[in-house]
Every structure is written in structure tokens, then in C-alpha cells.
Amino acid sequence: MRTATITRKTAETDISVEVNLDGSGAYDNQTGVGFFDHMLDQLARHSLIDFTIRAEGDLYIDDHHTVEDVGIALGQALALALGDKKGIRRYGACLLAMDDALVRAALDLSGRPYLVWNVDLPTSRIGTFDTELVREFFSAFSTHGGITLHVDALHGINSHHIAEAAFKAVARALREAVETDPRKADAIPSTKGAL
8 A cells, every 4th residue: 555654843843744645635634824734635635645734833933834844744755655656657747727827737756856836926925824835835845755846827816726726736747647557557667667
């Protein structure tokens, strides 16, 4: 079974993450950051990866450490659950519309982290949530998950819609990439023989 549990404890945060790549998109995410929990729920639901995330962070300072460290732990859990990546599709992409927002996400579970982020969020806040943290989350997630990730917002005027479309687009691309390829279920998806 492709599952993993990661715990991360620092002077700033105390985090546990459980993932099941072969789940149904079930989620139970509690970070203390309401909008972020909503985005993590979307990431789980639309990737069909089960998430259970618990985070306690120094929210009296701001949300930054909590959001970034959840990205680190979630990326590590994904990489651990993928193991040697035998049989996965490896690549995924999605063009996702949500009201005024249109976001494209493409990714490669290559083991080579790289983030290309072309997403303009027109407001600095969504409620009390700092919109800069959307990029910070995906940067940490892609780096520690070993993911080449490109996210481009092609249209959008509402920051909530753009951010949510980004999470959903990445989720759908991730769903495709982690799936077992029935034509090559016994092979590493690389001419190198390793990822």
C-alpha cells in the first residue's frame, strides 16, 4: 500500500501528515489556518489522495511557518509514499476553470524539484490569509516532494478563485501522475531506470 506518515517538529511548528496515494480523496486537515485548511481539503479531494494533517504553529506571529512547514512535510510524505515510483504515470497536467479563473498546472514526479509560478493574485489577503503564502506552500511542496511543477494563471480577477483553481489544478495533475500505468505497472517510467 502506498502510504506514508511524516512528523516534523521545530521551534516554530509541530506537524504530522498522513497520506494514502490510493485513497478516495478523504481529508481531515487541521492547521489552525482556515483558508489553508480549505485549500488542503481541495488538494486531497481532487487528487484522490487521502490526507490527515495536524499542525500547531506560531500563528501569533503569522501563518508563514505553518503553511511552509506543512508544504515541506506533505512533500516528504508524498515522496516516501511513492517509493521507487515503479509503475506510476509520472506526468500530469490539468487546465482548470473556476468561475473567472483559469489555471494550468503541469508536473513531473522526476525527483528534480523545480517550481515555475506564474500566478498573480490581485489582493494581498483572502480574508486574513496572506496570498504570498500560496506560492510558499507550493515551493516547499515541490522542493521536498521532488516535483517539477509549473503553475500558470491564464485568467482571473478574484484572488480566492485563482488560488483555489491553482490548488485544484495541481490536485488533478497529481492524481494523474501518481496513478499506476496499467501498460507499465512493473517499470520505472524513465530510460535511466531510476527516478
